[in-house]
Amino acid sequence: MRALLALIAALVALPLAIPLAAQQDMPPAPYAYRQLDDPALEAKAHALMQTLRCLKCQSQSIADSDASMAGDMRHQVRTRIAAGEDPEAIRAWLIERYGDYVSYEPKVSSTTWPLFVVPVILLLVAALVLWRRIGRKGGSGQ
Numbered sequence: 001m002r003a004l005l006a007l008i009a010a011l012v013a014l015p016l017a018i019p020l021a022a023q024q025d026m027p028p029a030p031y032a033y034r035q036l037d038d039p040a041l042e043a044k045a046h047a048l049m050q051t052l053r054c055l056k057c058q059s060q061s062i063a064d065s066d067a068s069m070a071g072d073m074r075h076q077v078r079t080r081i082a083a084g085e086d087p088e089a090i091r092a093w094l095i096e097r098y099g100d101y102v103s104y105e106p107k108v109s110s111t112t113w114p115l116f117v118v119p120v121i122l123l124l125v126a127a128l129v130l131w132r133r134i135g136r137k138g139g140s141g142q
Contacts, residue, residue, distance in 0.1 A: 031078035032071030038082075045081040048090060049074055051104045061104065 036042040046063060052073065054065035062070040062077070073094070080090045094102050106112045 029072050029075030031075040032068075033074075036078055036082055041081050042078075044087060045074075045078045048081070048087040049077055052077070052091070052094060053102050053104055055098060055102060 036045060049063035050061050052062045054060045054062050054067055054070040054073075056067040056069045057065045060070075062073045076094075077090055080093075081087070091103060100106050100109065100112050106115060108116055
């Protein structure tokens with residue numbers, strides 16, 4: 001009976017595992033690891049890729065990451081640069097597709113304003129606490 005249950009479980013799990021294996025066997029996108037022929041266009045693409053975050057690694061730019069998703073993003077950047085698209089238009093397209101987090105240079109918007117405001121508030125609170133502590137010590141020493 002146990003062998004039959006194990007066989008049924010394996011038969012159910014096998015179709016679920018096949019797509020995962022297939023994703024690893026796909027070749028990388030053509031421009032994932034190959035540079036553009038025109039050095040000026042490649043320099044433009046590389047400059048943009050340095051400012052885009054790998055969504056899988058999260059601590060590397062897509063230019064530095066070996067993740068397959070970063071390779072796909074490098075391919076998209078190089079293809080669009082080669083087609084004559086402006087780097088900022090490509091950045092806007094990637095932000096629209098993946099969200100503000102993809103850019104190392106976020107713009108102030110309704111979703112990113114806390115990134116800019118919260119540090120200022122924390123600095124003001126820290127300055128107030130220090131001022132009150134130093135003010136008390138200076139006044140009680142006389």
